[in-house]
Amino acid sequence: MKVVYNWLKDFVDLTATPQDLASRLALSGTNIAGVENGPHGAVIDAEVSSNRPDCLGHYGVAREVGAIYKLPLRHVAPKPAESSAKASDAVKVEIQSSELCGRFTARVIRNVKIQPSPKWLKDRLEASGVASISNVVDISNYVMLELGHPLHTFDYDKVRDHKIIVRRAKPADAAGKAAPEKMRTLDGIERTFDSNICMISDGDGSRPIGIGGIMGGAETEISFSTKNVLIECAWFEPVAIRRAARFLKLHTEASTRFGRGADPEMAELASRRAAELILQLAGGELLSGVVDIYPGKRAPKKIRVTRAEILRVMGADVPDKQVEASLSALGFAPVRIDQNRGAEGSLLAAWECTQPSWRAEVEREIDLIEEIARIYGLDKFPPRLPAARQGAARLPHYEAETRLRERLIGLGYREILTIPHVAEERDALFRPNGVSPARLSNPLSEEANVLRSTGIVTIAGALEWNLNHGQRNVRLFEIGRHYRLNGSESIETRVLTIGATGEAREKGLYDAACDFSFADLKGDLDSLGELVGGFHWQQDGLSWLNPARAATIAVLENLNFPVGYAGQLARRVAEKLKLRQNVFLAELELDPVYAAMRTAKEARRYEPLPKFPSVERDFSLLLADGTKFSDVTKTIQSLGIQEISAVEATDLFRGKSVPAGKYSLLVRVTFQSREATLTEAQIGDYSGKIIYALEKNLGAQRRAS
């Protein structure tokens, strides 16, 4: 709403500067987007909140100004001269849908002269950002901007039988014989209506001539040949108007005002004000009286406000005079009704107020308290920090999540946050079988029409972005959610997603470059696994992973249901995403990981440090391809030698002197006794048993080292 500074002076004796006014308005609840000094003086751009339709006119803003500056408001009381002919003889109005239209007034003016508006009127419209058309049309806009109440003018002679019927739009009948009702609106567009929309029709009601409260029809529009004018000034039910405007995708100045709740009492006044201006600027003869059908008339509500409640909600007092002055200026007519009426500042003070017709949304005591507080000034309530009465708790998984995050960052991964909206076809690349994705019914674009069913989709997108921007060595992780549907229920699952590509170590002064490999991924994940007492890896292919480098990961509590998977992105998928480097990905479901972290933490106990030295022995083995390191460890462990404290693989190679179909593995076994220093004889004995078992069970050969 553009508030024209000089226009306000029609209603209050304003002396404050536009800047001061803007700032005071802002601090009393009217959001100000800016102040401009134009050719017609200062214009304040006010962003009126949706609960204040009364401020969508200068008169209503002037009432606020009066309350702020304690200036009396000059009331609008137009008294246009009327002829002896009665309006009620010239036009008939019938409201058939009073649940949509609570009031309809009509006035008729004969023999007007449609012509351009005078300069003062054009100037005020221009300052308000409204184009001037002709005097009568401009007057209806002017009155709307002045009083906040929309009105519509018809060419009286085009209204059939000079009769208006307000009714619901005619729906298509079930049999499909009758089409839904249609009409061409003022903007030249033919529109189709449903039966929840209020139509203004003429004659026998068969022809629509306007959409109630939204826009008039083209056929009865005022033109330069119009002689006689019918002024409609009505009141429409706000929810129905908002619904209709949304249905029609037609949001107008009128629908905004009626949709937020116009003042039904203002309808007749605004009509009279328009008549006065038409007589003044277009001449003619105003028929006497008004046709006023008002089925929606309401008795004004009484609302009580007490000092006790002001104190309870606001925490500080407001003096009686301030309470009364603010409420009076805003039109609430407060009256002290408590027994201590004479006593100023009484804790028992209570006021009974009358809800003004322009403030339908003020219905409760709390609404009045807000009015009092905002005019009094929010800065008058002293801030204080309330004492806490209970301990505060972090999220249950806060500690676990923090430890995972810190460890990942220590391992060189950067945390990212992504938007879960992705393209369906992308999501489908990574979506496990049998998973229903969460599709959007109203996506902004096809690129973002489904919520990711795994974090892999978006982390792949982030890798892609970096590669496309020249960042080749990237290690990322995201702690987020993935989204799926189970029937018509949504499932959000916390996941950790990891993505890495390029060099794990870049060429530097002290080190050669080294590509990120599956071993890096596995090692990093196992560093996390340390927190859950170790991850259990199983060879397993997901369709989008390279089958030779793909695994599922489980935690000890439940080895049958993996918590995640890891591997190298299959070439085929990488090419589709135009990822021209090896890409490694992993995802872990976090709730079971967090649970396992808690269990592992609870189970952790100190193990006394050994008092005797440990001894290492290396075994250089030739093994057949397909024999796993875990076969070696199991074979060694099956010997049941208590003193074995570790079995590690320290070197692995193929080729050269190693025959085809075999590989060479260097295994280091650490012996540690808690009772004594181990003797050469004992170690020799254990080594002999180990070699024998490996030869016998795995067909291992010893290599001369």
Add this chain to the structure above:
Amino acid sequence: MPTSDIGLDKTLADLGVTQPEQVALRFAKIRVHFQEHFQTVHDESEWKSFRDRWLGRKSGVLTQITDNWLKPATPQLKRAVGASLNELRAHVESQIEARRAAIESGAEESALARERVDLSLPGFIRPTGSHHLIRQVFQEIEDIFFSIGFSVVEGPEIETPYYNFEALNIPEFHPVRDDMDTFYLELPTGAKTPLLLRTHTSPMQIRTMEKQKPPVRVIVPGKVYRRDNPDATHSFAFHQIEGLAVDSDITFCDFTGTIEYFVKEFFGPSVKTRFRPSYFPFTEPSVEFDVSCPFCGGTGTAAGGGTCSKCKGAAWIELFGAGMVDPAVYGFVNYDAKRVSGFAFGIGIDRLAMLKYGIDDIQVFFQNDVRFLRQFP
């Protein structure tokens, strides 16, 4: 000078030395010879052969003197030879030792020069990762509120219209819904309730109060969604922290005090604050909360003159909306609006991070370019 020239391979008798004066002369010649030789010793290997030449046990000069001059000397000369030999030995040993020390310290000097680290070169840096800036801001805000007794809770991002709108006093066709363009999910026909992406973290106000009786003090960090076309200041996903405090005695003063405490902790003590009346269906009184522009110090004028580009000369920056919980909301969660009161706020995290760190494009948060991520370790 070969040793034969000074007659070390001969006995004194062979050399015709019979008088002690002659012995002294002989030793003087050797000393001259030592000095000459000594001048040529510069490094460790020269020093070693020099030492062996003079002190070597088998054929060192001093051994030869002992063997060839001293041992066969006549009793008259023995005393003089012995004394001179001792003098010479002391001289040679002290000189050789002194030269060793000199050579070693010289070697150390050059070794130091060679091995001294160049501190202008980088150390060996193991690649480390980084926290996302939004996560850092979340953490900072969570910590501030945690320190004054607010617990942290989380909620679903996929919500029902009931929690996102209705229970927050936003019925269908409410004008506020027009400002919160909403994503809906496609559901199978026959679904009981529509599902939407929450447009704010406020649904957790309802879910928290449904589960818990007052006193309530929670904050809710999370992602929210609005169907806005993306540009430098809009993203259809962004982050909020909701706050809610409800108790038997929470007033507007407690509310403004809490918010002021937070803002001074976050932006620093010099920042000024103000509350402007506003409108939200689920709070009353509602406010918009402003801080004095941290870029121009609340003057509206940029450091180099002209209008401050961040607050556009307004001196204030709008931070977030908040207010006292509307009594109508208590009706949805079976709280007695006559007995309890409280406040709620919803802080836009992305906007706050942009303000605090001078970021002019919200999209950088979601692109995850490592050149951006690296700037905020």
